[in-house]
Amino acid sequence: xxxxxxxxxxxxxxxxxxxxxxxxxxxxxxxxxxxxxxxxxxxxxxxxxxxxxxxxxxxxxxxxxxxxxxxxxxxxxxxxxxxxxxxxxxxxxxxxxxxxxxxxxxxxxxxxxxxxxxxxxxxxxxxxxxxxxxxxxxxxxxxxxxxxxxxxxxxxxxxxxxxxxxxxxxxxxxxxxxxxxxxxxxxxxxxxxxxxxxxxxxxxxxxxxxxxxxxxxxxxxxxxxxxxxxxxxxxxxxxxxxxxxxxxxxxxxxxxxxxxxxxxxxxxxxxxxxxxxxxxxxxxxxxxxxxxxxxxxxxxxxxxxxxxxxxxxxxxxxxxxxxxxxxxxxxxxxxxxxxxxxxxxxxxxxxxxxx
Amino acid sequence: xxxxxxxxxxxxxxxxxxxxxxxxxxxxxxxxxxxxxxxxxxxxxxxxxxxxxxxxxxxxxxxxxxxxxxxxxxxxxxxxxxxxxxxxxxxxxxxxxxxxxxxxxxxxxxxxxxxxxxxxxxxxxxxxxxxxxxxxxxxxxxxxxxxxxxxxxxxxxxxxxxxxxxxxxxxxxxxxxxxxxxxxxxxxxxxxxxxxxxxxxxxxxxxxxxxxxxxxxxxxxxxxxxxxxxxxxxxxxxxxxxxxxxxxxxxxxxxxxxxxxxxxxxxxxxxxxxxxxxxxxxxxxxxxxxxxxxxxxxxxxxxxxxxxxxxxxxxxxxxxxxxxxxxxxxxxxxxxxxxxxxxxxxxxxxxxxxxxxxxxxxxxxxxxxxxxxxxxxxxxxxxxxxxxxxxxxxxxxxxxxxxxxxxxxxxxxxxxxxxxxxxxxxxxxxxxxxxxxxxxxxxxxxxxxxxxxxxxxxxxxxxxxxxxxxxxxxxxxxxxxx
Numbered sequence: 001x002x003x004x005x006x007x008x009x010x011x012x013x014x015x016x017x018x019x020x021x022x023x024x025x026x027x028x029x030x031x032x033x034x035x036x037x038x039x040x041x042x043x044x045x046x047x048x049x050x051x052x053x054x055x056x057x058x059x060x061x062x063x064x065x066x067x068x069x070x071x072x073x074x075x076x077x078x079x080x081x082x083x084x085x086x087x088x089x090x091x092x093x094x095x096x097x098x099x100x101x102x103x104x105x106x107x108x109x110x111x112x113x114x115x116x117x118x119x120x121x122x123x124x125x126x127x128x129x130x131x132x133x134x135x136x137x138x139x140x141x142x143x144x145x146x147x148x149x150x151x152x153x154x155x156x157x158x159x160x161x162x163x164x165x166x167x168x169x170x171x172x173x174x175x176x177x178x179x180x181x182x183x184x185x186x187x188x189x190x191x192x193x194x195x196x197x198x199x200x201x202x203x204x205x206x207x208x209x210x211x212x213x214x215x216x217x218x219x220x221x222x223x224x225x226x227x228x229x230x231x232x233x234x235x236x237x238x239x240x241x242x243x244x245x246x247x248x249x250x251x252x253x254x255x256x257x258x259x260x261x262x263x264x265x266x267x268x269x270x271x272x273x274x275x276x277x278x279x280x281x282x283x284x285x286x287x288x289x290x291x292x293x294x295x296x297x298x299x300x301x302x303x304x305x306x307x308x309x310x311x312x313x314x315x316x317x318x319x320x321x322x323x324x325x326x327x328x329x330x331x332x333x334x335x336x337x338x339x340x341x342x343x344x345x346x347x348x349x350x351x352x353x354x355x
Numbered sequence: 356x357x358x359x360x361x362x363x364x365x366x367x368x369x370x371x372x373x374x375x376x377x378x379x380x381x382x383x384x385x386x387x388x389x390x391x392x393x394x395x396x397x398x399x400x401x402x403x404x405x406x407x408x409x410x411x412x413x414x415x416x417x418x419x420x421x422x423x424x425x426x427x428x429x430x431x432x433x434x435x436x437x438x439x440x441x442x443x444x445x446x447x448x449x450x451x452x453x454x455x456x457x458x459x460x461x462x463x464x465x466x467x468x469x470x471x472x473x474x475x476x477x478x479x480x481x482x483x484x485x486x487x488x489x490x491x492x493x494x495x496x497x498x499x500x501x502x503x504x505x506x507x508x509x510x511x512x513x514x515x516x517x518x519x520x521x522x523x524x525x526x527x528x529x530x531x532x533x534x535x536x537x538x539x540x541x542x543x544x545x546x547x548x549x550x551x552x553x554x555x556x557x558x559x560x561x562x563x564x565x566x567x568x569x570x571x572x573x574x575x576x577x578x579x580x581x582x583x584x585x586x587x588x589x590x591x592x593x594x595x596x597x598x599x600x601x602x603x604x605x606x607x608x609x610x611x612x613x614x615x616x617x618x619x620x621x622x623x624x625x626x627x628x629x630x631x632x633x634x635x636x637x638x639x640x641x642x643x644x645x646x647x648x649x650x651x652x653x654x655x656x657x658x659x660x661x662x663x664x665x666x667x668x669x670x671x672x673x674x675x676x677x678x679x680x681x682x683x684x685x686x687x688x689x690x691x692x693x694x695x696x697x698x699x700x701x702x703x704x705x706x707x708x709x710x711x712x713x714x715x716x717x718x719x720x721x722x723x724x725x726x727x728x729x730x731x732x733x734x735x736x737x738x739x740x741x742x743x744x745x746x747x748x749x750x751x752x753x754x755x756x757x758x759x760x761x762x763x764x765x766x767x768x769x770x771x772x773x774x775x776x777x778x779x780x781x782x783x784x785x786x787x788x789x790x791x792x793x794x795x796x797x798x799x800x801x802x803x804x805x806x807x808x809x810x811x812x813x814x815x816x817x818x819x820x821x822x823x824x825x826x827x828x829x830x831x832x833x834x835x836x837x
Contacts, residue, residue, distance in 0.1 A: 002613050006626045100589045103602030111413050118412070158626060260626070318626045 013166030015094035020143035027136035028212035172249035432828030451703030488678025505672035513774035533596035556806035562603035571799030580633035616659030711762035806834035
């Protein structure tokens with residue numbers, strides 16, 4: 001497969017997943033705001049600002065808007081083209097990538113990307129404000145439809161594997177960011193279990209975190225109604241069966257990478273496989289107590305940094321237009337930490353292509 | 356209630372009308388079509404147009420208008436009324452084009468190896484050797500099978516008597532064939548009943564025939580040579596066509612950056628290393644194809660490609676340097692070229708052409724500037740053109756100076772009245788619009804043509820310009836057994 005085609009498949013899928021995640025976060029936050037309105041007065045900046053921290057960065061937002069509220073944040077995350085991870089930007093990029101490999105994907109895949117793009121072009125901010133539920137549902141369904149169409153019309157070869165890698169690396173990254181930010185906001189005391197009556201606001205918020213990963217029902221099946229932070233971290237970070245958890249996403253990306261390279265358990269043949277294996281092992285042999293011990297933020301930050309390095313090595317190995325130089329990485333080469341709020345830029349296609 | 360054709364403005368005295376004959380009655384092969392369209396209400400027409408628009412939009416068959424924040428994508432206008440050509444008429448076109456392409460290929464082969472035609476003084480050597488598209492780098496290089504022009508798209512028009520004339524030979528990288536294929540698909544969806552009433556010759560085998568042609572010119576004896584399409588990329592206005600043809604042939608679509616030349620062999624860069632390429636259907640112009648030989652600032656090409664080609668390690672379609680034969684000055688010699696190499700009279704005529712470089716012609720041109728269309732020899736897309744009947748005296752005077760200063764660069768032709776064909780202006784109004792015809796000739800071991808082509812139509816009232824950038828559209832073109 002042409003390196004360029006592999007790269008476009010990866011980014012097409014990745015941007016689609018990004019649009020879906022953004023839609024999920026906005027949808028849940030909107031509902032949360034309605035729930036909380038009846039219990040307590042909603043402090044808008046505190047409810048909307050974290051979304052910007054998860055999905056974009058604060059500086060860029062501040063350059064365009066005065067305050068954090070439902071209108072400005074929605075506008076920024078859905079329509080703003082200056083925001084490279086807005087839904088509109090993501091779908092435009094997914095479509096540009098698809099367009100450049102239109103002969104390599106199935107025509108149904110192309111039609112689906114194209115349909116969503118034209119749908120977004122036809123929607124006004126006013127429509128989103130009056131009926132956010134339908135709008136976000138449309139985006140989520142469009143993304144599911146796209147991945148479903150891909151599963152059912154696209155040959156299971158290397159190309160399909162790059163689609164999976166794009167989807168799951170993005171999903172793992174988004175899950176890590178979401179948990180990181182929400183944990184920071186709702187930080188309970190270590191080991192404390194929430195009281196259903198006293199902490200109802202916190203419980204509603206944690207439920208919202210689960211909902212934004214479509215995880216509430218799946219969570220209940222495992223932990224019944226014990227909505228406490230330990231179980232939620234365990235589920236969203238470490239669960240091996242739920243398809244939006246970090247561990248599941250890393251495993252799925254790893255399997256696709258193995259199919260491409262021929263690596264297997266305990267035996268890696270390139271740096272991407274080595275790095276993702278390392279992350280997988282870290283997650284596989286970690287308990288929620290270990291996570292507390294390290295610090296939730298520090299643990300998730302390490303995962304995010306690991307994902308960035310996996311992305312870089314993937315680029316060098318399969319996409320770069322020069323012979324890949326495979327050099328061992330050591331700690332000193334790790335990227336400087338820019339924090340959740342500033343980290344997003346590491347994940348855009350143009351930056352990687354400039355390398 | 357008025358019916359669709361009641362106010363149709365055929366002017367058979369001034370123009371050849373494809374549908375209505377001189378006595379005002381419909382031509383036999385159009386009768387069924389007219390009956391079908393008359394049955395349709397404006398709502399029916401609108402519904403079918405919507406169907407077709409959605410088909411084109413979903414296929415991504417759009418071209419982009421730049422300069423705005425978000426490039427605006429437009430659908431290439433498609434007219435619902437098909438152009439119909441009876442088989443006997445088509446067979447003449449087919450024979451005429453094959454004769455012409457065969458002779459032009461002989462000409463190219465001669466120009467780059469031997470130059471007999473110049474020595475025999477059929478064409479003044481300075482006109483050939485001085486042409487902007489003559490590539491002296493290729494003198495003495497023989498391409499596989501001796502074929503230079505593997506894909507051509509000649510533009511044909513019909514004069515007021517209905518005679519088919521060749522207006523231009525497009526021998527470099529002619530585009531539009533994807534519209535021929537997609538128009539047919541759209542038409543089958545929108546008018547299945549009408550389609551069924553005619554025996555329309557299929558065009559769908561074009562991609563297979565193109566692939567066969569490309570495989571035939573492979574320099575490698577491999578039974579399954581590797582063919583790729585080379586595109587300038589996603590921002591080229593014909594990008595859709597490049598990707599569509601690659602997809603239909605089942606070959607890789609590559610950009611310059613996907614290819615690398617090592618030791619005079621061409622490879623694709625893949626996720627599993629380098630893979631050898633045998634044939635490149637290139638849709639990048641000569642000037643941009645190799646920065647080491649032609650324009651050094653080109654980022655669309657492949658460094659070293661030309662040396663690999665000269666070594667015979669890769670085939671290019673079309674060959675390098677074919678533009679010398681579609682130069683507008685050389686065009687005027689095509690009838691002589693046919694006679695010289697084939698010893699036959701041309702089946703399809705040229706449009707009458709005067710060369711400013713010929714003193715006698717020059718005098719005629721200068722005396723009749725108000726009646727002629729003057730064109731620069733090496734420009735395309737309507738640049739450097741004077742349309743006599745529409746010009747002012749001052750414009751003509753200025754243009755005359757330019758012609759006298761550089762006569763090699765100018766030719767003149769009479770203002771031709773292209774034939775006309777009913778086309779929709781809106782859902783319930785049709786008008787007579789000017790059309791041309793571009794059939795596509797493939798040439799590997801032998802030349803062949805799929806029965807059909809792209810009919811371009813000038814959808815602006817009275818306009819003679821059929822280019823898509825100037826409000827032109829297209830029609831499906833049916834070659835039918837009667």
